[in-house]
Amino acid sequence: MSDTTTSRRHLGAGARWGMVGGALLAVLAIDQASKRWALERLAPAVVGGPREIIEVLGPLQFNLAFNTGASFSLGSDSGAVIGVVALAIVVVLALVARKVDSKLQLILIGVVMGGALGNIVDRLTRVGEVDPFTGNVASGFMSGAVVDFIDVQFWPIWNVADMAVVVGGILLAILSAFAPVEQSDDADDAGEPADGAGEPGEQPDDSDDSDGEATPADDVADDLVDRSEQ
Numbered sequence: 001m002s003d004t005t006t007s008r009r010h011l012g013a014g015a016r017w018g019m020v021g022g023a024l025l026a027v028l029a030i031d032q033a034s035k036r037w038a039l040e041r042l043a044p045a046v047v048g049g050p051r052e053i054i055e056v057l058g059p060l061q062f063n064l065a066f067n068t069g070a071s072f073s074l075g076s077d078s079g080a081v082i083g084v085v086a087l088a089i090v091v092v093l094a095l096v097a098r099k100v101d102s103k104l105q106l107i108l109i110g111v112v113m114g115g116a117l118g119n120i121v122d123r124l125t126r127v128g129e130v131d132p133f134t135g136n137v138a139s140g141f142m143s144g145a146v147v148d149f150i151d152v153q154f155w156p157i158w159n160v161a162d163m164a165v166v167v168g169g170i171l172l173a174i175l176s177a178f179a180p181v182e183q184s185d186d187a188d189d190a191g192e193p194a195d196g197a198g199e200p201g202e203q204p205d206d207s208d209d210s211d212g213e214a215t216p217a218d219d220v221a222d223d224l225v226d227r228s229e230q
Helices: 013-042 077-099 104-127 158-179 216-227
Strands: 052-057 060-067 144-149
Touching: 013 052, 013 060, 013 077, 013 104, 013 144, 013 158, 077 104, 104 144, 104 158, 144 158
Parallel strands: none
Antiparallel strands: 052 060, 060 144
16 A cells, blocks of 8 residues: 555644735735825826826726726626625635635635725725716715726726736636645555554464474384384
8 A cells, every 4th residue: 555645734823824914915005006006197187187098008008997886897886785795705715714724825815805805995995085087976885986097998997906806816716626635644544454464354374384394293203113113
């Protein structure tokens, strides 16, 4: 039987939450910094003023938009429901992370959580903000508009948080689907015969290892035969 086993090494709480938290904070910081830049650079100077668009490369351009619906500027006026769902997803991912030992999976969990929180921050902090294009003011729980600005012209406008949720989620699903099945260290020890034991069903050999050798009784018998022949 093969002696090879795959041992599962459990991460400590510090390492586990350090990877999740580090990825989460990195995505959240990049997302919020990029949105602040977009607001300062692309928003019109006055409400209803001309839209400023920055062409980057090919169809890619920076084009400011405000979204009160789902990711990628889809839907509208459903921010509260979407925000609560996003919070629930963050909680579920945190619970899943407690049982994950793959470092890459933990980082991707943090990436998805950071993206979800990035848009939640917008919905919470932009309540009462004036839309520079329409002059509308958001009011109500999680009614703040999410800031979108990455525009490829053949897809709805999106932001860094959207990208983190979608790309991180896809990679996380792929890794989870192809993750190897880990066995405990005792898996290969079950049914292993003890040292000196035979195969199952094999009876111990009680035969005398001295077969073929003369015994004292044989010597006496031979001596008597010799005497009778003399």
